Amino acid sequence: MDLEKPAGPPAAVPAGEGCLVVAIRVPARIVALVLVVPVRLVWDALTVAGRFLDDRLLRPLGRALLWAGRAVFVWPFVGLWRYVLAPCGKGLARLGRVLVVLPAVAFHRHVLVPLGRGAAWLYARVLTPVGRVLAAIGAGARAGAARLGRCLVVVPSAWLYRWVFAPVGRAAVRCVRGLVRLVATVVAGVGTGLYRVTRVLLVLPALTVWHGVLVPVGRVLAVVAREAGDALGHAWRVAGHLSQTVGRFFGRLLRWVFVEPVRWVYRNVLTPVGHVVRDAVLRPVGNAAREVGRAGRRALAAARASVRRARADVRRALLGEPAGPKEPQLTHHREPSGPRARTLGSSTTALTKD
Template identity: 40%
Template sequence: MDDSKHRAVDRYEPDTALTRLIRVPVRIVVLVLVLPVRMVRDLLAAGWHAVDRPLLRPLGRGLAWLADTLILTPLSWLFTNVLTPLALAVTWLATALFIWPWIGLWRYVAVPVAKYGVAVPLVWLYANLLTPLGHAAARLLGRVGQGAAWLLATLLVAPAAGLWRHVLVPAARYGVIVPLVWLYGAVLTPVGHGTAWVFGKVWQGTAWTLGLLWQGTAWVLGGVWKGIAATGRRLGIAVTWLVMTLLVAPASWLHRRVLAPVGREIADAAEVAWRIAGYLSRAVGRGIAWLFRHLIGVPVAWAYRTVCTPLGHFVRDALWAPARRAAAEAGRAARSALATARETVRQARRDAWRALVGGPGGTRSGEPLGVPARTLGSTTTVPSAAQASETSLLGEKLVKQG
């Protein structure tokens, strides 16, 4: 498919012969490569949508329920009812065995012994013995120190101060300092000034000579650098021209005329091929669905409609309905027979009681009386008549009057 008519025309990159030449083969190749991928993708998507809701979600919920029932709930019960009480018991036991004895030993043994056996005697010893001894020793040492200081000041400090003031200071002043000051002012200062003037003149001459040499050297080096720069500039221009001509221009032409059109055509071909593959995949899917419908669905529907439905109706009308009616009639007959048997047993009990006790109409207290029933074919209520079904398979009376 050529969709170049629907694409905006780029005036900088016209539709060249190379583009037209590679467009159709590239799209054919890309379609051949993309079509299996698209069909596999559509097949996987359809399979996922088919099994997601009816299979995967119930399976996930079932696995979650199994995990909750078989793993999380037992673990929670184990943690709550076993591990937590066990940890509390172990903690209490460890506290009782390792912490409380040491606390009691510290509180009731070590602290009283240290307090009343060591601290109290030491405090009493310090307050009543060491403090007075310390005060007395301090007074004694104070007196001794004062005497020693007076002796030191009298025997050492006063003679040393007199020696420094009256001997050493005059000797150092008039024997050393005054001659040195005269020597510095009268001899060393003029000599230093002359030496400084000589060195200044020498430095000025040296600086002037070095300046001339530096200017000449700089002029020579500047000329050399200008020549090198001009040569390098010409070489740079030549190398740049060569690189642009031999590398950049061909690469730019290759990118603009070959790589960009090929890449664009490949991208467009991939897009078009993906769309065409989608159409083909949808057509294949519809064809498979049509085949499945006409090969399996239609025959199955025809068989259900033509064979199974009439057969089911025949079974329902010919077998199931008569069997159900016969079962209902049999149930009614059985119930009627049971009612007749119960009434017969009651009548026999009444007759036996009359024979044993006597009396024409005597009845035993608490003897159950028969429920009056209506006979078939009449409206007369007879006390000794048993109930009978109004519908009978034989069409005759099953209960006689007593």
């Protein structure tokens, strides 16, 4: 595959770079490295602190605020909408249907429809013939007025336009065209002179300054800016690697100074001590406490039973036996009562039984 082919040789340095580029590149990279490394270290430290605050403080606080906002603002309105406004709206809709819609439908069906039908009959049988007669009278009047207006207005106006206004307008247009040509000739001569003067006094010196001064200076400034940008990028990458190395060093130092001792103490000291305390102290104490609780519950149950018996004896001594139904006596039957059970020597069966 093309992706598995080894990469080609590194790109060669452009042949157009000279000593000026090299003289600018090395100091620029040194200065950029000196200036960028502290900034990158501070930036990485702030990034780590920001991530820690975001994970440990801001996100839990945001979740708590979101829950509080829902509890204070969303859920009351949801309950208000669900249990107050929606039932009220449904009741108002039903009330409006009963009080407005049904009367309006009945009014339309039993009042407006008959009136509309009567108006349609009146329009078709009365107003339409009258309108046709009036339209015929109006058409005749319009035709007479049109003929009278043509004779009195249109024909004189057309004659006046053809023999008076048109010749005068043509003469005025020819005069204006001649004047425009004269003005255009004068303006073209003045513009040509101004163009030549401006070219000699402004354009040619400006082109000389552009090609002789600004272009070389711009190229030098472009080289300086490009090298400064490359130096800043290189310094930023170097500072990133340095910041990563410093961060790993401090992480390992923190681990070996704080985490590993605490882990060793927890694993080799606190855990055995906790097991000993649990097996030698807490578990016997718990067993003893459970036994004491059981003994206390048994003593309390015995005391309650003694109190019940004493109270029953006192009631029996004062009031006698209750007159209620006698308690059934329990009899222990080892054999079923009633008919004698069938034995091996008995001939009584379900078929021979009388």
